[in-house]
Amino acid sequence: MSIGRTDLNLLKVFEAVYEEHNLLLAGKRLHLTQSAVSHALRRLRELVGDELFMRTGKGMVPTGRATAMAPALRDALRRIEDSLGVEPFSPDSSRRRFVIAANDxxxxxxxxxxxxxLQQAAPGIDLVIRPSTRLDLAEQIDLGRIDLAIGIFSQIPPRLNSRTLMSQGESILMRKGHPAARRKLTLRDLTKYPLVTLSVGGQEEGAVGGFIVERGLARQSEMFDRRALEEALRESKQEPRSRVTVPHSLAIPALLRDTQMLAIVPASLAVALAKSGDLVRRAPPYKAGTETLRAVWHGRDAHDAGHAWLLERVAAAARAAEEALG
Incomplete structure (x- = not known):
């Protein structure tokens, strides 16, 4: 196949359909009619010799060939745009869609x-949130389906870039009328009252030491410092009373309501949940470690002005959350 007569606009159509999974939405994004998108796809199919997308009940699903092509084509488009200086990013007029992987x-x-x-600074930009707990997180970043992943990572491969967003410890949450709510917590409380902990993946998903490793990216699976807790209780010859382990942090208020349970959660989450006035947060009665929240993205987006702008906005939101910890 010769690229000499290839219309590079076909690649923009490919990218839009690949990301939107819908011809109408791809057309709106490119300011084209659905008929024009279909025509462009037909030309690209003839050029490549593959169907590229199959129409299903879930939209336009990419074929294996399209999935293999996508990362290199997106990278090539970004490089061409950077080299020519075309399509400068303007947040107040941009219609881009960014996909962020994050837990609740x-x-x-x-x-x-x-x-x-973004409602004020970039009203035309859309955010799509995907679960960062998915087992194929690294693969989705590699394929260009996730623009930014936010989480706690102990290992980041060289092909991915990262930025530190904030650091935090952990807190203990309980209902407002809990017997321990009016005083400082002790280790004895953690053996007397049942515990709620957060875990988004266990050994059955391949977690080792509280982290799941996939394609060189190690993401945290347990949202508390288990080692610090167990070591503190081991010294006092006591064991915690684990009662409930949940993957969704926003279920915690309902679990604590009308119970004697205590929840071990990241400090920033404790601040957010305690704002309702129904929950009380306390410092843990043991020396918990500090975790670092990072943003991770593929190296091919390093020179994308829109991506860099979004990252700065994410970092600003994280700084505000860290400042709220006091």
Whole structure:
């Protein structure tokens, strides 16, 4: 196949359909009619010799060939745009869609204020949140389906870039009328009262030491410092009373309501949940470690002005959340 007569606009159509999974939405994004998108796809199919997308009940699903092509084509488009200086990013007029991978804790603490910020600064930009707990997170970043992943990572491969967003410890949450709510917590409380902990993946998903490793990216699976807790209780010859382990942090208020349970959660989540006035947060009675929240993205986006702008907005939201910890 010769690229000499290839219309590079076909690649923009490919990218839009690949990301939107819908001809109508791809057309709106490119300011083209659905008929024009279909025509462009037909030309690209003839050029490549593959169907590229199959129409299903879930939209336009990419074929294996399209999935293999996507990362290199997106990278090539970004490089061409950077080289020519075309399509400068203007947040107040941009119609881009960014896909962010985050768990519900990060969504509540960082993405929610980010969304409010974008309503004013970039009303045409859309955010799509995907679960950062998915087992193919690294693959989705590699394929260009996720623009930014936010989480706690102990290992980041060279092909991915990262930026530190905030550091935090952990807190203990309980209902307002809990017997321990009016005093400082002790280790004895953690053996007397049942515990609620957060875990988004166990050994059955391949977690080792509280982290799941996939394609060189190691993401945290347990949202508390298990080692610090167990070591503190081991010294006092006591064991914690683990009662409930949940993957969704926003279920915690309902679990604590009308019970004697205590929840171990990231400090920023404790601040957010305690704002309702129904919950009380306390410092843990042991020396818990500090975790670092990072943003991770593929190296091919390093020179994308829109991506860099979004990252700065995410970082600003994270700084505000860190400042709220006091």
């Amino acid at each position: 804790h990060v969504t509540a603490v960082i993405v929610a204020p980010l969304s409010r910020d």
